[in-house]
Amino acid sequence: MxxxxxxxxxxxxxxxxxxxxxxxxxxxxxxxxxxxxxxxxxxxxxxxxxxxxxxxxxxxxxxxxxxxxxxxxxxxxxxxxxxxxxxxxxxxxxxxxxxxxxxxxxxxxxxxxxxxxxxxxxxxxxxxxxxxxxxxxxxxxxxxxxxxxxxxxxxxxxxxxxxxxxxxxxxxxxxxxxxxxxxxxxxxxxxxxxxxxxxxxxxxxxxxxxxxxxxxxxxxxxxHMNKLSLPKDYFDQEKSQELFGQIYQEKGKTVKLLKNQRPNIIFIGLESFTARLIEVLGGEKGITPTLNQLAKEGVLFDNFYSNADRTEKGIVASLSSYPSHPTSAVIKYPTKTLHLPFLNKDLKKAGYNTALVFGHNMNYVNFRSYFKNAGFDVMVDMEDFDPSTYNSEWGVDDHYAFERLSEEIENLQEPFFTATWTVSSHEPFKVPMETVIEGSDVTSKFLNSAYYTDKSLGEFIERCKKQPWWDNTLVVITADHSVAFAIPGTFNSTDKGRFRIPLIMAGGALAVHDTLIHTYASQNDIASTILGQLDLPHEHYKFGRNVLTDQPNSYAFYTFINGFGILSDSFHIVYDNVGKQYIKKEGKVSQKAMDTGKAHLQMLFTDMDDLDKPSLHAEHQPEK
Known part of the structure; x- marks a missing residue:
């Protein structure tokens, strides 16, 4: 024994x-x-x-x-x-x-x-x-x-x-x-x-x-795989909606930045472009001369944040104003994305011609079903490029994608809306350019690839400026997400730098220049803000708001695995949904602020659960 x-x-x-x-x-x-x-x-x-x-x-x-x-x-x-x-x-x-x-x-x-x-x-x-x-x-x-x-x-x-x-x-x-x-x-x-x-x-x-x-x-x-679990409600539904509604209640009048209400719009999402890359946001010097110049020519948001930490989450946030689920992604569920609002659809209703140039692998994480549900008039993906243009299995070298975008724009009637997301600044960071940032370490490779993307963007912008439609064009530039590992000074989910990204508005359609916006905002606010500039309805983007008003609500919400963070002018809080506690309380943190964060999460869980229930999302029914 x-x-x-x-x-x-x-x-x-x-x-x-x-x-x-x-x-x-x-x-x-x-x-x-x-x-x-x-x-x-x-x-x-x-x-x-x-x-x-x-x-x-x-x-x-x-x-x-x-x-x-x-x-x-x-x-x-x-x-x-x-x-x-x-x-x-x-x-x-x-x-x-x-x-x-x-x-x-x-x-x-x-x-x-x-x-x-x-x-x-x-x-x-x-x-x-x-x-x-x-x-x-x-x-x-x-x-x-x-x-x-x-x-x-x-x-x-x-x-x-x-x-x-x-x-x-x-x-x-x-x-x-x-x-x-x-x-x-x-x-x-x-x-x-x-x-x-x-x-x-x-x-x-x-x-x-x-x-x-x-x-x-x-x-x-x-x-527990494939189980979309919902946490126990923090509040009753009425209380949760009240707290949530206060965040996204628009106040004041829209501050117009445009010369007219129907500009052409070019939306560009840059792969992994953390704010730490960009000199005008206090980042590395000499990596993004194009973005630095565009910020001076147009409007720079210096307190702008990604919705999460993955490309597919950033795309959905930017195009559909839909936050990331802390343990999943709505893009995984085509029956749910079918009922999301889409910026390009709303612009199409207003007379815009739309095109997507997506140099990524469309078969990755349900991109194909999401963009099919979005209903662009023209959709170009990785398979429409010659394989010699591929930088890896991820997609097409950026300068080829921008060249194709230029071609597609020439085939569109005005007003047009185009969207593209770059790929070359994704690992393995191989770019078709003579090395500018020397070094074999991860940081040097990443910085070199970012320099290449910025250079490719600059060449594209210069081509655009020579076109007759440039004076009536708004260019909106942001990132799909930030990155934690490629630049010294690694950040975790409790650090605001982990999610800080650029948002730059440029182009001949702008009536203002060299303008700095300090309002806290996130990718979820892009669609409503653009539609607000055009005097188009945007109330159906329930998780976003027009931040260009004379009484903006300065607020940014982001999620990470099993948690969320909220940033504002006066505080930064981070909640861990595993430990069931706020693990960061920085600044003037009130009980209402903490309750609002939980209400926001509760509304997200509830809404995502209901997305594929048509009777509850009649306003987002797919077009027949």
Whole structure:
């Protein structure tokens, strides 16, 4: 009996040690975040994280526990063989997932779950140089090799030494194995354990993320995959609508920036163009001379933010004024996007001719169904270009895409609306240009690719300025999202710089120049703001508002995995939906502000759940 108990708890200790070592390795690898933690916080992350470690150990002990039950009749040799095979399968799998998680966190800012499975393999990790690859392989080899050595030298012999025993021993182990439900469930209360149980720090998100057991988190996500779960309502519907309505209630009169009400409109979304790239927004010098010049020629919004951190989320926010779901994306559901409002559709009703030039891979994350639902008159995608123009599997080199955009504009009657999103400043950052920013590291490659995109944009703008329609054209330039990993000074979801992007209005149709707008706004406000300039209805964009009024509501809402943030003139708050708490309260934060954030999230969840229920979204019915 003692031999079996020793084997059982030796195996439990082995896996607990593995998870604890993995946690410390994760924290060491993410030193840019963990260096902000003191020794006590390091220890508390390990201590609180032990709850999920014990839960995962409980799962791993189920098979060995049942095999130990049989050793009462067979001895330990052949059960030890089965447990060895079982362990030799688990160690490499968990180790490889561990090193993926280590690197993935740098780019995505959350622990490994099923999110990567929703994207093409190329999107699973951020860009990495040769040294990073070697480093990860060495860590993985050390973790696998070291774990196997410990198992075969210290753990397996304990199983092999087990002798046969009486039936009472097997009964005892049946009860012991059944008792694993306690650490697995992790709680004696009504609710079983979840990752929020180990969130202990009131404002340091990384400390909480470090406490999460990656293997447990992934397993939980896999078992809940494709479930669009809604949180418990924070308020009753009437209260939620009242708070939400105060955010988007338009006040005052529209401040007109245009010479006339029906300009041509060229919308351009720049891949990964964080504000840190742009000199006029306090960013890097010499990377974006075109954007710097356009900002002086037109209107620059210096407190503008992305809706989330992925291209597909930024596109939907910009074109449909629809916020990102914290654990999903509406673009994944074609029956829901069918009922979204679209800027191009509203402009088409006003007499505009519309075209989309999308150099990306249209088959990625349901782009095709979304843009088909949008109903552009002309739609050009990656497949309409010669393969020699492709910069990678992601899409077409930017200067080719801009050339095609110029061609399509020439075929459109005025007034026209065109939309395009660039791709070259996406990893692997390969551009058809002589290198300007030297260096083989990720930062240099990213800056060089951004320089190329800005250069391609500049060439396009110069072509436009030579056309007779330029004096009646508004150019709207923003980014699809910011980026966290490519420029030193990595930001996480609690830092406003993580989501800050440009919004520039330029073109001959502008009546003002060298104008700076300080109002806080986000991609969700683009459609309503443009329509407001044209005196066109925009009330159906319920998650956006016209920010160009003489009484603007300065407010920007963004989401990240299982959380959201709100920025305004006076405060910045960040809410973690796993820990069920505000993890950042900066500035003059009132209870109403915090309630408003929750109401905003509640309205988003409710609305997204109702999107494919036509009776509730009659105003967005697809055209017959």
């Amino acid at each position: 003692r031999q079996r108990i020793k084997a059982f708890f030796t195996y439990a200790l082995f896996w607990y040690g593995f998870f604890m070592l993995s946690r410390l390795g994760f924290m060491a690898y993410q030193w840019q975040f963990s260096k902000e933690l003191n020794l006590e916080e390091w220890l508390l992350s390990c201590l609180h994280g032990s709850r999920l470690d014990f839960s995962m150990v409980g799962y791993f002990l189920l098979l060995p526990g049942l095999l130990l039950l049989l050793t009462s009749y067979t001895g330990g040799k052949w059960p030890a063989r089965i447990i060895s095979v079982y362990t030799c399968l688990l160690i490499p799998i968990i180790s490889l997932l561990t090193i993926v998680d280590m690197e993935l966190y740098s780019a995505w800012g959350f622990r490994l779950d099923t999110t990567p499975l929703k994207y093409e393999p190329e999107a699973w990790v951020g860009p990495s140089d040769t040294w990073t690859t070697i480093k990860l392989l060495l860590i993985g080899a050390a973790l696998i090799g070291g774990s196997l050595w410990v198992y075969f030298q210290k753990v397996r012999p304990v199983f092999q030494a087990i002798k046969t025993d009486n039936w009472k021993s097997s009964l005892a182990f049946l009860l012991l194995t059944a008792a694993m439900i306690l650490p697995i469930r992790g709680s004696l209360g009504m609710n079983p354990i979840n990752s929020g149980f180990v969130y202990y720090h009131p404002n340091k998100l990384f400390a909480n993320h470090a406490a999460v057991n990656m293997a447990w988190n992934l397993m939980y996500a896999l078992t």
